Amino acid sequence: MVLGEIEASPRTIIEAVAMAKQVPVFRYQRDWQTSINNDSIDGINLNYQFGNYALPNLEVNLIGEHQAINIGTALTAFILYAQKKKLSLDEETIRQALKNISWQGRMQVLSRKPIIILDGAHNVHGVKALMQTLEKLFPNRNVKFMLSILRDKDYPAMLSLICSRAEQVYVAQNQSERAATVDEQVSVIANYEIPCKTAPSVAEAYALAVQECNPDDVLIVCGSLYTVGEVLSTQKDNA
Template sequence: MVSIQGLRARFDDLFLPLHGAHQAQNAAVALASVEALLGEAPLDEELVRAAFAEFTSPGRLEVVRHSPTIVLDAAHNPHGAEATAAALEDSFAFDPVVGVIGVMGDKDYEGVLAAFEPHMDHLVVTQNSTPRAMSAEALGQVARGVFGEDRVTVVPDLADAIDRAAALAEAGQAFGDGIGAGAVLVTGSVVTVGEARAMIRPVGRDRNAGGS
């Protein structure tokens, strides 16, 4: 639930079916942009409520499977990774969290890894299918320097990497207390997340988080 002071009016207790404080900030920008484009008249409150309730953001903290939960987020720089990590802590209670990361070679991949390291119990390193992708082996070497040898598994094929991570998440006792439900976070690149999304039919297709 969010409350937004717009350019023309204030809207309280809007239901936003997305996860993370940064998503609420994005929604506020969207609302203000519409107000600026449409002139001086305030927006109809019921229309705003209906629009917010239908918001989707594919590939942005999008839950696409349960048992174990698989979440997609296209964070590809340190700032985005920090926002995603904060949202994970704020919106979910996953234990353990197993990451699947595939990055582009021209990005700050070490900064992305450092942002996620405190929030992931194990990391499965992979790669997407584009020529710009950093190889899983090369990324794995960097990841071991950030996460440590025992917390990194290298699986070049993305589909196999997701399967391996799901198995690790279900075997959560291996990483600590295992008192919560394990989850997989697929991240590191818009392309990686897009390819993963094509492999996994999202829960309530094109919904950010819905029923099972």
């Protein structure tokens, strides 16, 4: 079992169950490590270490420091699997695979002038990671958000985090039956005195947001994977 960055309380339970079942546990920081060399809109560069496996300066086509731990978790699991199956590991193949990763809807860059990024952050944890990434990559840039969040998520807390960074918010209701209404979302945003515009659909809200962006703006589409999916559908329709 490979564990990434997990809080102590659930980790203790997981490790106790693993021990009872005689399953070995390989934990982040204790058994394997990653460190970030660079994080930019073009991806991350990281170092990875697990036992005798040292892979410095891995170029990964993912944005955000938190992705280094995700990559490390996957690499560790892959190495353990290869060892069990007695498979050879080719470092160049690993490097090329990481460099060519394509993960739609996860800090996916659609445009660079203005910068338009789709991110499937759909809960408080995901939005916190998104805010940390934006603060690092765009500390002095105007950031606009186009969003639609599901009602069964903690959308007030998510919107509180988003409004702490937003210059402008565009709100819609995505097509999921679980989606929070426009009014429900706007009533929360109103507490933060952030300029807010609404539209009848995700496609229309996205079009409005893009239309009102300046070349130096940053536009983030987030709140739900449903929302991101609907924007990606509009991109395909217009291709």
